Amino acid sequence: GQQLNQSPQSMFIQEGEDVSMNCTSSSIFNTWLWYKQDPGEGPVLLIALYKAGELTSNGRLTAQFGITRKDSFLNISASIPSDVGIYFCAGPSGNYKLTFGKGTLLTVNP
Amino acid sequence: NAGVTQTPKFQVLKTGQSMTLQCAQDMNHNSMYWYRQDPGMGLRLIYYSASEGTTDKGEVPNGYNVSRLNKREFSLRLESAAPSQTSVYFCASPYDAGTEAFFGQGTRLTVV
Helix, strand or coil, X not given: CCCEEEECCEEEEECCCCEEEEEEEXXXXXXXXXXEECCCCCCEEEEEECCCCCEEEECCEEEXXXXXXXXXXXXXXXXXXXXXXXXXXXXXXXXXXXXXCCCEEEEEEX | CCCEEEECCEEEEXXXXXXEEEEXXXXXXXXXXXXXXXXXXXXXXXXXXXXXXXXEECCCCCCCEEEECCCCEEEEEECCCCHHHCEEEEEEEECCCCCCEEECCCEEEEEC
């Protein structure tokens, strides 16, 4: 099946720093989704991307749908302590299925 | 709006016991999913249901069964629990097939 490779696996940053993470696939995706999971909670959708080259922002978050349709990037500007969590990329694979990357664990030091 | 509701939130089982995880969504979505989350493994699809009355295997279906009882409910059953099934289980329901999914709060299962 299709696999999504996320990097980095984990990040330790200082409050106020910018963060960048990415997701790649060997297959073409028509949709890229970025989720955040707070400790002890279920994942929550942050940004959805539907077109190659699309750049979408949600507050301090910006995500891009790669032109090749095989990658996507998520940037967080001016990080704050509540940005802590696991960030997942996801995309539809096969019929009705949604495939997730393994996640990027973000720690923000105040 | 409740969205996706899972019960129970926590469960401890002995090896060999059985249990059913319940999931209900009130968004009138056709599709529902069950995932398990293990450290360093991300979210892996166990089973999915594209519509009422249909179910299909995902990436890691062994040891599990599912029932799509009606449009709202999708249950996951462990017939004979094993320690390898210790995990956090999430039910999710997408707005449309293969699109953004809404997740429940999770069930934290420990098999001893």
